Amino acid sequence: MMSILLKYLGTVAAVYLTVSLVPGLQVTDWTTTLLVALVWSVITMVIRPVLTILTLPITLVTFGLFAFILNALLFWAMTLVVPGFEVAGFWGALLGVIVLSLLNWLIQKIL
Numbered sequence: 470m471m472s473i474l475l476k477y478l479g480t481v482a483a484v485y486l487t488v489s490l491v492p493g494l495q496v497t498d499w500t501t502t503l504l505v506a507l508v509w510s511v512i513t514m515v516i517r518p519v520l521t522i523l524t525l526p527i528t529l530v531t532f533g534l535f536a537f538i539l540n541a542l543l544f545w546a547m548t549l550v551v552p553g554f555e556v557a558g559f560w561g562a563l564l565g566v567i568v569l570s571l572l573n574w575l576i577q578k579i580l
Contacts, residue, residue, distance in 0.1 A: 481506040483572040493561030497553035
């Protein structure tokens, strides 16, 4: 139970840092940041694996580049689910998901 809480708090920190670093990303308050981290955790655990399997042929044809596009679209789609979370365009989503993934990986390694 404690490791799940630590992973979630690491994701919250990564979301906060990503919003602070990447232009074009906005959250209205801390509650939104917590909700974005929760929704992103669910997306990465449930939805992304299914979509990765479904889009495997196009990912193989593009030598893995479609995985970046898929992640950016999922990140951008969070704006539809989380009120108060805004992403300015596809390129903001792409940069945001890259930074979020790197920060989340780094924070999880430290924890």
